[in-house]
Amino acid sequence: MEVTNKYVAIKAQVDGAPEESDFEFKTELISLTVKPGSKDIIIKNLYVSIDPYQVNRMKTLSDSQKTSEFAVGIKPGEVIDAYGVGKVVASGNQEFEKGDYVVGLISWGEYSISKGVILSKLDPMGLPLSYHVGLLGLSGLTAYAGLFEICKPKKGEKVFVSAASGSVGNLVGQYAKLFGCYVVGCAGSPKKVKLLKEKLGFDEAFNYKEETDLNLALQRYFPEGIDIYFDNVGAGMLEAAILNMNLKGRVAVCGVISEYTDTGKRAAPDMLNIIYKRISIQGFLAGDYMSLFPEFASMTIDHVRTGKMHVLEDVSIGLETVPSAFVGLFHGYNVGKRIVQVSED
């Protein structure tokens, strides 16, 4: 049986801030049966992840993109692969069969055809399917690995998280609080600040847009200095955090959203601070920490089931909402993990 698969594509490489007009919907005819001998897995997409890093894949290929298996360039007109949850429609791969839920690399489209690479069978474990996109997906693993493996917190240490109401930041803050750290987050609206303090249990939170001097803001919230900075934004916030760090401070950098769409915007941290305070800055990608998945998932599910951790999701419905959801990330419209529900289960 053949069906029309609608998918989202870029019209041309996107080198600045993305706009909805950079995208188009295309269709292709695909077969919902697998040809004899093929090992393809045909998936009906249910929930897809909307992540800022995709904008880097849309750019004219840069050196960074070429050197990373996690950032293969996206070509105009082509299907865009993305993390998500789907259901197998047909499979030539004996590890998957019709009706299985799967999680991993699917696409910003109605259907995906997978070779089984970066794809696993999913046991929803009684949790909403969307939880497996963000909380128990790469956003969650990024937060967990970055905080525990890279920053190696000690109880009582002072943790600063930027983009703290975002998909990764909100989890970093919650993990750090549950672990016994003092946690301050920054976000871009009074509503988000309220959410961080009142719902997620951050010790303090502030709206960076209301601060004229980030250095002074951090001095105010960290009178005893910052031990760990989980950087999601780069640029001026990273510079200010370095100025306020304690001896042997650690910075984990998994994203620099403020620099993605503006290459002129860069952090120029004070290297003297980095030397004298023996600060480390470590770039990382969650994909390197897949071995931590079992302990990460186990701890996280436990916290969620016992109500200690809140799940922040921002889900819109319909493939048509993918461009606006994606563009909105760069304007701070999302609260928590941005997900699009493509189809009902």
Place this chain on the structure above:
Amino acid sequence: MEVTNKYVAIKAQVDGAPEESDFEFKTELISLTVKPGSKDIIIKNLYVSIDPYQVNRMKTLSDSQKTSEFAVGIKPGEVIDAYGVGKVVASGNQEFEKGDYVVGLISWGEYSISKGVILSKLDPMGLPLSYHVGLLGLSGLTAYAGLFEICKPKKGEKVFVSAASGSVGNLVGQYAKLFGCYVVGCAGSPKKVKLLKEKLGFDEAFNYKEETDLNLALQRYFPEGIDIYFDNVGAGMLEAAILNMNLKGRVAVCGVISEYTDTGKRAAPDMLNIIYKRISIQGFLAGDYMSLFPEFASMTIDHVRTGKMHVLEDVSIGLETVPSAFVGLFHGYNVGKRIVQVSED
């Protein structure tokens, strides 16, 4: 017995590039006998170390300086402590006695009065006393700890060293070559480049002043990319190195001489490269690695005695040469470790 102790002092805080006129020679009367009950150690200074980092201590106190026990501010008119080798004239401390050689914190003067803090008895082990100032002092330990402990090289990895004919850089390059790495250094004159290649055994070396595009220069010398960058300079060289680093590249930063005297000059590395290539940048100070001293000294002495390692020293004679020696560091006048011989043994 009282003598006149001549010492070097700054006339006022030095906030830009230092000049000889920023310094003055002062004298004080000191006793060469120890008062009953005093634990002072009176030392005749023989060789003193001339290091770029001292300029940071001469500045109007910055946040970095305040947070580091290694960078106590220097006040105008006062004695400037510095690493070096001396001989005990009198001692109220039972661990030291007259005639002992000592190494550690003495001063830019003819005599030092020490409380025994950061001071050890020195067994010259048949090596020139000056070797204990640089090669077997903090310069050597900085090179050793930065390369082996922070960058953790593997045989065959590609190592880039800036300020490679300097006190630390020349040793980093020699250690890395002896360990089995591919090593490229940069320096600021054709004579230094020749020395690196012909005497110290670097695989390649280049004069950064002759390069109009540091990124292209590094692409030329590292067609397979850089695994380790030992940064002694900061600013543009750090940015170019990041662009040319391989996956999981490591940067050790122990000094940023180009940024010391020009706070407007800063590295603004591409954070996307840092994330996608999972690069780490680690600031460090040798003082944190004193526990490595025995293995460091043993390996280094062995290499020097067997002729595998060359000792690059730039020694001038007389306390009067301290200001010019120090100022010269910022103009690249030194080759190897800059030392002043204050007195004959």
